Amino acid sequence: MDRHGITALRFVEDTLSGEEVQALVAYHLADMQRHSPACKVHALPVAALRQPDVTFWSAWIGEAIAGICALRHLSDDHGELKSMRAAPEWRGHGVGEAMLAHLLSEARRRGYARVSLETGRTEPFHPAVALYRKHGFVPCPAFADYVIDDFSQCLTLDLSGPA
Template sequence: MLDVTIREDDLSGAAIQALVALHLGGMHAHSPADKVHALPLDKLRAPGVTFHSAWVGGDLAGMGALKVLAPDHGELKSMRVAPEWLGRGVGKAMLRHLLAEARARGMARVSLETGRGPAFEPALALYRAHGFERCAAFADYVVDDFSQCFTLVL
């Protein structure tokens, strides 16, 4: 098992900015334009969003964020593993870290919105393996033939 170190990140480093750009590019490549809900750098720095980076040694391996929707409800945002670290447990480590943070903050549930199709299947498998279940739309999302929402009661 990899030794993954996860830390809160201010998004100032070139490597993390490049991974955010890769994530945004991937979301635009695999989603209808009006269904891209990935957050750009300025929104990831907004109050109520805590951004984390995952490192293996000195290499950036992934990222993820927890957005506060309400004191008892969080949203996962910007979950992404760097291409060279895919399939090696980085996503699982980040997800577990963000869920632990949500629990520590007293949240009762964590939700997420994602797309459909082959590009989203690895992430969906990870979320389902950790107990996330489909749910009705939350926040400003709309569930339709592309967007789907999931939640996990903590």
């Protein structure tokens, strides 16, 4: 497992019916519950990821699931990044960055002017926040039903500039 394998990363718009996909969603939810106050777990379960306003992808390297990610349609010009998670064995190998690139490409294809996300402020969330900031995400006011507080923060990326 090295960064060179990431070039073979294959994204599949997914129905969430496969066992590997459901297991990674369950792992993601359990990890969010472990690191977040109960009222601050905004990760989506399988049923919510199947809603019409959410497009969900699984990411694969060969026959191995490497990650999951989703994009929620908020309005004609605004999307939300959801459920980005690299499989534990693929963390640190560029899967998160590849998934972010995939989601941003899809957001631009849809014509969104911006994409936003909510995430935690505590140490377990620092690697994800660093990834988002590396790609130009900046703090923003709360959106959708989120509340910014000592635990939660919202970030956004303006997509109206060059890719």
